[in-house]
Amino acid sequence: MADTSTVVPSESLLSELDEANRSLETAPPGTIIAWAHERFAPDLVLACSFQDIVLVDLAVAVDPGIEVIFLDTGAHFPETLEFVDRVSARYGLNLTVTHPGPEAAAVPCGTDGCCQVRKVAPLRRAVAGRAAWLTALKRVDAPTRAAAPIVSYDEAFGLVKINPMATWTDDDIDSYVTDHDLPVHPLIEKGYLSIGCAPTTRPVAPGEDPRAGRWSGTGKVECGLHG
Numbered sequence: 001m002a003d004t005s006t007v008v009p010s011e012s013l014l015s016e017l018d019e020a021n022r023s024l025e026t027a028p029p030g031t032i033i034a035w036a037h038e039r040f041a042p043d044l045v046l047a048c049s050f051q052d053i054v055l056v057d058l059a060v061a062v063d064p065g066i067e068v069i070f071l072d073t074g075a076h077f078p079e080t081l082e083f084v085d086r087v088s089a090r091y092g093l094n095l096t097v098t099h100p101g102p103e104a105a106a107v108p109c110g111t112d113g114c115c116q117v118r119k120v121a122p123l124r125r126a127v128a129g130r131a132a133w134l135t136a137l138k139r140v141d142a143p144t145r146a147a148a149p150i151v152s153y154d155e156a157f158g159l160v161k162i163n164p165m166a167t168w169t170d171d172d173i174d175s176y177v178t179d180h181d182l183p184v185h186p187l188i189e190k191g192y193l194s195i196g197c198a199p200t201t202r203p204v205a206p207g208e209d210p211r212a213g214r215w216s217g218t219g220k221v222e223c224g225l226h227g
């Protein structure tokens, strides 16, 4: 496996990304995706949790063949896996599904290191040799994401990281889903407003922070993909 964490970006790349980040701060997601496609395709991938598919819908409008990566941890809700199949068929996605390596057998679901072996390491393997990734991260998702840039260099994965929806709110997402008649993950109507793996996700009460249902009561707030 290539150790992409050792990749050192050039000063000129960092300067270019800095400039792009500034100029794209107020751009709509479609414009940001188009920039990313022009600059990095075919070495551009999209990582999607399939909680919602707004980013997928926007990205395939720019590049119908863009590679979409789904991290199958082996612990997803059946509804999530069915939703992935449904969305993949709808768009004819160029879908890559990752799986944990054999080392995951020694790391039970939900324990320390679980996300590392079921998400981070498989993603690292999937993006080896690529240049950039698109994510659906939003600043409103969590305090840890409040200052997320539009474009940056992701040292953890050795990739340029592009967050086209960083400035969007949950209402923006809902409006887009409604306006474009997108399919909705079936667990959302059951109170799962942030959907991860089944062992570490619970529904939230009305008015509760959506991400309070993730790793509830453990103090953990991120899985390692975004810091």
Ligand code: SF4
Residues within 6 Å of the ligand: 073, 075, 109, 110, 111, 114, 115, 116, 118, 119, 196, 197, 198, 199, 200, 223
């Ligand atoms: S979200 Fe939970 S079950 Fe899924 S990989 Fe992370 S710790 Fe494991």
